[in-house]
Amino acid sequence: MLPTLNWPDGIDAKRFVRDYWQQRPLLFRNAFPGFENPLPADELAGLACEAEVSSRLVLESRGERPWTLRQGPFDAETFDWLGTEGWSLMITDLEKVLPDFRAALEPFRFIPDWRIDDLMASFAPPGGSVGPHFDAYDVFLFQAEGRRSWHIGPEPECGYQLLEGADLKIIETPEFDDVFTLEPGDMLYLPPRYAHHGVALDPCITWSIGFRAPALGDLASAWADNVAASLPDDKLYCDPNFTPPTSPGEISANARTALRQQLQDVLAGDETAFDQFIGQFLTDRAADVALHGQEITPETLRSLAAAGGSLSRHPEIRFAFVPMGEDATLFAGGVSFTTHLPVAAAMCQHVSWQGASLQQLLDVPGADALLMALSALGFVESDADDD
Numbered sequence: 001m002l003p004t005l006n007w008p009d010g011i012d013a014k015r016f017v018r019d020y021w022q023q024r025p026l027l028f029r030n031a032f033p034g035f036e037n038p039l040p041a042d043e044l045a046g047l048a049c050e051a052e053v054s055s056r057l058v059l060e061s062r063g064e065r066p067w068t069l070r071q072g073p074f075d076a077e078t079f080d081w082l083g084t085e086g087w088s089l090m091i092t093d094l095e096k097v098l099p100d101f102r103a104a105l106e107p108f109r110f111i112p113d114w115r116i117d118d119l120m121a122s123f124a125p126p127g128g129s130v131g132p133h134f135d136a137y138d139v140f141l142f143q144a145e146g147r148r149s150w151h152i153g154p155e156p157e158c159g160y161q162l163l164e165g166a167d168l169k170i171i172e173t174p175e176f177d178d179v180f181t182l183e184p185g186d187m188l189y190l191p192p193r194y195a196h197h198g199v200a201l202d203p204c205i206t207w208s209i210g211f212r213a214p215a216l217g218d219l220a221s222a223w224a225d226n227v228a229a230s231l232p233d234d235k236l237y238c239d240p241n242f243t244p245p246t247s248p249g250e251i252s253a254n255a256r257t258a259l260r261q262q263l264q265d266v267l268a269g270d271e272t273a274f275d276q277f278i279g280q281f282l283t284d285r286a287a288d289v290a291l292h293g294q295e296i297t298p299e300t301l302r303s304l305a306a307a308g309g310s311l312s313r314h315p316e317i318r319f320a321f322v323p324m325g326e327d328a329t330l331f332a333g334g335v336s337f338t339t340h341l342p343v344a345a346a347m348c349q350h351v352s353w354q355g356a357s358l359q360q361l362l363d364v365p366g367a368d369a370l371l372m373a374l375s376a377l378g379f380v381e382s383d384a385d386d387d
Contacts, residue, residue, distance in 0.1 A: 001103035003032045013110035021111075022138060022191045025152055027180055031187035032107075037145045037205060039098075041123045044091055044205070045079050048072045053097050058130045058168065060086040067131050069167035088124040088200075094207075095119045096315040102351050108140065108209050113348065114282045114320050117212035124148075124200035132174040132197035134160070138211040140189050143182040146204025150188055151176040153195030160195065171195055182206075219281065226277050227269055237262055275322045276329065276336060283318040284334035291333075291378030298368045305359040310383045311371070312352035317379045319348045330370065332379045343367050 007016070008028055020026045048055035055072030062082075063070070095102040095118065104119055117137065121144070122130075134157045141150065154177040163170040174195050180188060181201065190196055198206065237259060245252045269277075291314065304311065313319060317333040321344035328344035330337045343366045353361050361367050374380045 005107040028187040067166040146202035157193040279331035308355040310354035
């Protein structure tokens with residue numbers, strides 16, 4: 001899908017993480033030499049007409065108000081009405097809609113899988129954009145077709161005023177100090193909260209590889225619920241040898257300190273409990289994900305490998321693992337599986353296996369049993385499922 005990433009001179013993955021990740025932008029010229037766009041604009045428009053695809057249109061001036069956002073699916077008449085200026089089309093979760101596009105995420109897996117969010121493709125006619133804005137997440141902006149001019153702010157967002165009445169968080173008076181024109185094959189990395197404004201110079205397609213980070217409020221709430229559910233009903237605050245207050249209504253400094261300390265002790269939990277919680281939290285799947293489990297046997301798996309068949313992770317299911325000495329806990333779709341460390345590592349190394357690579361996976365002791373359990377839940381799928 002994408003060739004090997006062509007790093008700028010003097011930069012590699014280790015230095016990028018050290019000096020740029022979540023710190024400052026980086027421009028990649030000719031990031032993927034020889035790349036040819038496999039998804040032209042008319043096919044993007046076709047996807048936007050499908051009900052199961054998440055699509056959006058941004059109308060700069062032709063909507064009910066400036067920067068109107070419309071949700072898909074759309075119809076062919078919509079694109080006839082749009083004309084040749086002042087709009088942008090976005091297709092999110094492209095790697096889930098078209099599983100072959102999961103390969104486009106491979107060059108970015110030097111960032112852990114649990115941080116990778118999705119691949120979005122956007123099309124804009126000349127002059128089209130989604131307005132000056134900033135994002136809360138890291139993003140790589142890859143120019144797949146045409147040219148786009150990117151205006152970049154001098155530092156992370158610190159109090160920009162947003163345009164009132166717009167459907168999007170448009171910066172009213174942005175400040176930019178850098179302008180980059182991206183040609184096909186170029187890429188720009190932006191850390192969170194950098195103001196940016198991308199304007200199409202030609203009919204252009206930009207791929208956005210976005211990253212996720214758990215909101216600390218959500219993480220704290222979920223962990224507190226997890227801890228609370230594990231506490232016995234008779235686990236109460238205790239205060240032996242307390243100092244009587246000067247007034248019966250006073251919550252004394254000693255009491256406040258004791259309450260805070262006991263609460264902190266409870267919420268700290270233990271390392272094993274937190275590892276179990278965080279693995280489930282970071283891989284949990286959306287409630288509306290449709291899964292179709294299939295019972296398979298070791299013989300079926302071996303036959304599939306011998307016939308050159310393939311086995312793939314479900315595109316909606318995240319995999320991760322926590323090492324525990326020679327063993328590991330594998331997490332998939334919010335479910336945990338205890339297995340050997342080589343099995344967990346092999347299961348997370350690729351998103352699909354075919355023929356020889358599937359046979360190689362099956363040669364890892366214990367992999368077949370884990371694949372059977374994952375298949376029964378619908379977390380992995382074989383190409384034989386469609387027969």
